[in-house]
Amino acid sequence: MDLGMRMREIREKAGISLRKLAKEVGVSPSFISQVEQNKAQPS
Incomplete structure (x- = not known):
């Protein structure tokens, strides 16, 4: 299981x-979505 799938499962x-997760960590909802789809990497 990759990071994005695991992150989504836990969330x-x-x-x-x-949206709530994005607000809590200070990023856009679209960025969270991209990470969950393995289209972006968190830093």
């Missing part, structure tokens, strides 16, 4: 929306 199990 969904915790009941956290993509």
